[in-house]
Amino acid sequence: MSTAMESLEPLLAEFSDIKTASAKKNQLLRLFDMIGHFFRDGLSSDKIIIDVYSTLAFQFAFILGMLSHIFGKPYILVLRGGNLSYRFEQSPKKVKWLFGRAQHMIAPSHYLAEFFIKQGFHVQVIPNIIPLHEYPYKERIAIRPKILALRGFGKPYNPLMTLKAICLLKDQVENLKLLMLGNPEEAHYLEVMQFIEDHRLAGIVEVKPKMPKNEWIALSKDYDIMVSNPVIDNTPISLIEGMALGMCVVSTKVGGVPYLVSEKVCALVESDDATGLSEAILSILQDAEYAQQLSRNGRAKAQAFDWENVRPLWENLLGR
Structure with a gap:
């Protein structure tokens, strides 16, 4: 089954030039592929969109957020992980660093939006989509x-x-x-x-x-x-x-x-x-x-x- 961002890519392409990464299943290979795409495509992009999950993949988002910050690229976070509230409790410094430097934060549900708004972040709700x-x-x-x-x-x-x-x-x-x-x-x-x-x-x-x-x-x-x-x-x-x-x-x-x-x-x-x-x-x-x-x-x-x-x-x- 495709991810939400993979489903969104051809739709966003209707009005923007967008490229996604990565479809690799192995997590280490996926991380390397995402970093490679950042340097190949991200440095010439206006914005970086980063999916944020609550498990090990949170570290991927953190690394991409760091790279975006270091190279002066505005980034948008899309909160995907259903357990991100727990991630916030376990890694508050990392979450605050990543979220605090985001240009925009998007949540597909009021559930996550409400939680992080209470933590002082500005979060906009944009629902997941289906054609x-x-x-x-x-x-x-x-x-x-x-x-x-x-x-x-x-x-x-x-x-x-x-x-x-x-x-x-x-x-x-x-x-x-x-x-x-x-x-x-x-x-x-x-x-x-x-x-x-x-x-x-x-x-x-x-x-x-x-x-x-x-x-x-x-x-x-x-x-x-x-x-x-x-x-x-x-x-x-x-x-x-x-x-x-x-x-x-x-x-x-x-x-x-x-x-x-x-x-x-x-x-x-x-x-x-x-x-x-x-x-x-x-x-x-x-x-x-x-x-x-x-x-x-x-x-x-x-x-x-x-x-x-x-x-x-x-x-x-x-x-x-």
Whole structure:
């Protein structure tokens, strides 16, 4: 799946000359590639846009911020990490140095914006975007027990919670199916596969590798419910994508998720609450009116993230 900045690049290119780095998966190679791009392209640029994450990748942002400052290049920070508040508590001097020298700071959610505004920083909210025309809407009316989980098996995404909920549902729901997208190199992959085997879920749960966006979008029409149960998050674009497609979305209410969606557009459950997740799925399956409401309201919510609505905010920012 592409990153938010990779998705944004061709859209910003409509009114600016922009280059992104880096698509490399290995973190050390990615850092070297980003530094290389800074010296090849950044020194001749008017502004540097830096994505800021809360894990090890925060150090990448700090290094690029230092280089930008040393060479006199104005930089814009885009706050991506759902756990940046914790990063601020753990590394206050580094965060204050990096944030204090930024020309602008952007947050895709009010969740992070509110936190850092309270710390004395000026933060503008510019939502994540989706090109809405790429997400064909299918209103879910007669809901089938076919569930899609596409976020993978990384540590933040708690895939075992999804599987535990399926275990609770398998004797209550006929023709229950779950498709999980994830790759072998992800942290919980082996646990997921072992859980499926130990609980005899092979006839219910299917695991496929992560796939390009156009492929999983085409596949999504065969699924009516999307689940996402991370333990920490900021503004997950996958929720917006699921709502845009008309799926009934269920998510844990962690981090920025409650700032992004309400109970009217997304069923929200507590973190690591497999019972709550199973009950939310069951409610969608048993209440057609509720499911239809989630499908319709979700699509309406997703329209606010369409590029045509977000573009003026970026044009104004980059034009300053």
